Amino acid sequence: MLLTFVRNREKAIALWLKDFILTMQEFFLFSVRTFISFPKVKRYWRDVLDQATICGTDSIPIVLVSAISIGSLLAIEVGNLLEDFGAKTMLGRSTSLSVIRELGPLLMGLMLSARFGSRNGAELGAMQISEQIDALRAFGTDPVAKLVMPRLVAALIMFLPLTALSDYAGLQSAAYMAEHYHRLDPGIFWNAVYPRLAPKDFVVGFLKAPVFAIIITLVSSFNGFSARGGTAGVGRSTIKGIVVSSGLVLIANFYVSKIVLENM
Amino acid sequence: MIELRNVGLKYGDKEILKNVSLTVRDNTIKAILGPSGVGKSTILKLMLGLIKPNKGQVIVDGTDITNMKEASLYSIRRKMGMVFQGNALFDSLTISQNLGFFLRENMKLPEEEIERRVEEQIQFAGLEGYEDQLPESLSGGMRRRVAIGRALIFKPHMILFDEPTAGLDPVSSKKILSLISSLRHNNNLGAVIVTHIIDDVFNVADCVAVLYQGEIIFDDVTEKLHNAQHPFIRSILSDKILEL
Incomplete structure (x- = not known):
């Protein structure tokens, strides 16, 4: 009985592994097809503009809310900590580094993973379930070029200004809290920010935007394209897209910081 | 064949x-x-x-x-034209846009010719007056006729x-x-x-x-x-x- 159980487990693991490898292979080919279709961007410029509005302009409120929240909280908590060491004047320096290098891009990435990624997964999943993607292929249109490439181009373009906006809103809210909560003179706060920021701090932060754009768009779109099993299947693929892309955003955030900071 | x-x-x-x-x-x-x-x-x-x-x-x-x-x-x-079981119409596009979608997408035809063909299919399918409606507002039979019109608009050899x-x-x-x-x-x-x-x-x-x-x-x-x-x-x- 134990032997049967072990054999069954072995079989299940082997099947899972085979499935995982096949999915990775499909994802790789899907990504390659998306990048190969980049020359068609001129043909689908209207779709790129539509997607830029969805992932860019329409995402501004959620990016602002998250950036302002984290900037304010960071200023309050770090300010309290620095006050214990009598180093409150360093508040600008510490919050600016945290916001520009890490928290600004990371929060933006997570928010867009939830907002833009879920929209991609649900929309493309519904299209897959209702055979609209098959219809595109059946009538001679490449669904990856028509549906995925414009999303990726739009994300690559719009994630950069959104990162800048997230950084700006985070810093402004931190400055506001420094002045009104910690009674720190704005001149002291900003003086600790600007002269001390190095180019590598911006490179770390802004390099994350295209990396997150690629991860979120490709993972959520691939999951949408892979949706099976009716409306419940669309739900499953959407959730999977958000969970996987959020996880990958967190991992990529760490590695981009590590690689850039070690090499610049 | x-x-x-x-x-x-x-x-x-x-x-x-x-x-x-x-x-x-x-x-x-x-x-x-x-x-x-x-x-x-x-x-x-x-x-x-x-x-x-x-x-x-x-x-x-x-x-x-x-x-x-x-x-x-x-x-x-x-x-070949294909009429899917669930019609596979693009739900965010109007009937006219659905009919003309693949002509605009894949054939370099002048806009007047596309509009003429769309009009032809609207008449063939008996959908006059529904041109600007979304598929969800049509009955099952009408949606099927739009799907047939969309497949025919290419002038395929086989459907x-x-x-x-x-x-x-x-x-x-x-x-x-x-x-x-x-x-x-x-x-x-x-x-x-x-x-x-x-x-x-x-x-x-x-x-x-x-x-x-x-x-x-x-x-x-x-x-x-x-x-x-x-x-x-x-x-x-x-x-x-x-x-x-």
Whole structure:
């Protein structure tokens, strides 16, 4: 009985592994097809503009809310900590580094993973379930070029200004809290920010935007394209897209910081 | 002409099609009859190259498309129109936009010509006044007619119908069947109709292939179906409508 159980487990693991490898292979080919279709961007410029509005302009409120929240909280908590060491004047320096290098891009990435990624997964999943993607292929249109490439181009373009906006809103809210909560003179706060920021701090932060754009768009779109099993299947693929892309955003955030900071 | 030669298809361990051979000639209406879930729609997808068989060949107008790359298949697919079972209309586009979508997408036609063809299909499908409506606001029969119009607008040689009357009321079914019949008479089109409703076969098809347990058990002109001795065919002839 134990032997049967072990054999069954072995079989299940082997099947899972085979499935995982096949999915990775499909994802790789899907990504390659998306990048190969980049020359068609001129043909689908209207779709790129539509997607830029969805992932860019329409995402501004959620990016602002998250950036302002984290900037304010960071200023309050770090300010309290620095006050214990009598180093409150360093508040600008510490919050600016945290916001520009890490928290600004990371929060933006997570928010867009939830907002833009879920929209991609649900929309493309519904299209897959209702055979609209098959219809595109059946009538001679490449669904990856028509549906995925414009999303990726739009994300690559719009994630950069959104990162800048997230950084700006985070810093402004931190400055506001420094002045009104910690009674720190704005001149002291900003003086600790600007002269001390190095180019590598911006490179770390802004390099994350295209990396997150690629991860979120490709993972959520691939999951949408892979949706099976009716409306419940669309739900499953959407959730999977958000969970996987959020996880990958967190991992990529760490590695981009590590690689850039070690090499610049 | 579309030809399937000894086509076999498996999904995992499940064998969907076993050595299926079929020929669909130009200007004829061929029905593929069989119970639900037997692989009838899969045959249409094989004909379009949407899925690849595990063995055998799929030949369209003399070209072997079995292992053709996706990019090369697009020109082949434009010779055929497909009407999906669920219609597969783009739900965010109006009826006119749905009809003109693939013309704008794939054919370098002047806008006036596209509008003329859209208008032609609107009239053919009897959808005047619904041009600016979204698909969700139409009845099932109307949506099916839009899907047929969208497939016809390319002026294909062959049109593939996946369960064209499934889920429709008797009046709408009759309209769709007469629309299909008129295609060959007015447009010289060939058609493949996948169905589980035997009345549809006798109403429109010139010839019929019966798919049962992944195999073709009958392939001849429709009239000869009455003489077939296979127990499954005898049972569907007596029941008329297959069990879902």
